[in-house]
Amino acid sequence: MASIAGKKSGLVWAVHISVLVLVVLWLLPTAGLFISSFRTADQIATSGWWSSLFPQEQNLVLRAAAPSAQKQEGSLYVLSGNILADNKASAEMNISAWGTSSRAIGQYAPGDTADLGESGRVTLQANGDYRIESNAEFTGSRPPRLFVTATVPPKFTLDNYRHVLLSGSTTDSMANAFFNTLTVTIPATVIPILIAAFAAYALAWMEFPGRALLIAAVVALLVVPLQLALIPLLRLHLAIGIGKGYLGVWLAHTGFGLPLAIYLLRNYMVGLPRDIIECAKVDGATDFQIFTRIILPLSFPALASFAIFQFLWTWNDLLVAKVFLIDATGETTVMTNQIVELLGTRGGNWEILATAAFVSMAVPLAVFFAMQRYLVRGLLAGSVKGG
Structure with missing residues (x-):
């Protein structure tokens, strides 16, 4: 059935x-x-x-007006106003309970008057209006504190993105790290694709001594652990004068990405119709003309697939950037390393961390969906092969 x-x-x-x-x-x-x-x-x-779409109860610490704003009414000194407005809080908040100590936030209901002893008394309304009375003049520079429980309406803000992208702070800003990551990722994606495409065509369609050994070497390099090659490669860079910098990290990503790129592209090119290539050779086309005018257009699906994975891997890389880039001054810090720094310096600011993490995800997501459309188009274009 x-x-x-x-x-x-x-x-x-x-x-x-x-x-x-x-x-x-x-x-x-x-x-x-x-x-x-x-x-x-x-x-x-x-x-x-x-x-986040529903009103929430929050415990807030709000300060009244500064002592300089006090007014004298007879023998009393008075501080009054709206504690929500004084703290630039949402006017839509509704105070459900309050207190004068963090240990007893819900001690009083809105409209109650709390006795502060010799310091006076305070009254707080549900809408935030307050009145603090004292027999003695308010002194000092810090305004009195009130601990309130308020129902907060849903609120969304762009301040996190302004802080992360537009702030001049070198410790929190992701703008510089964003451009540094692009500087690393784009060349580290384009260079291995260019080299691998030529190498894959040679290994797939050109006859020369040692071709089988080269193919075996490419397959063998696929299993070389990345961590095993980092230190020897860094020592090689230092020995030949490359040192730490963008050139070093480009070459490192190219070297680590080439075996997989050559393997994927070579396997795809081998499956292309032999008749097309033979006909082109009969018509007098050179290998370079065959490669640029026939092989590359038909190999677009494989090229797009590797470009997506290489871009994502390079964009999200931290280990290679840590080894081959100098980030002590922050001038070449990539986004993954910047997020690690934020975890150390701003571990309690989860809104900053969430924004920085999503900024780092936005470009890979955009690249994936944009390239996916071209990938599907390339697959459809190359699915029908002539005889």
């Missing part, structure tokens, strides 16, 4: 459900990071991103 036309077997449904579960598992953290990047520090500290 499972083979009847129009019906799907249980295995097909299991595959679909598994794919759906995997998509959801990958999508949820990304959505959470995206939403958190638009939330304030207080919202992140008190509630999860899944509740």
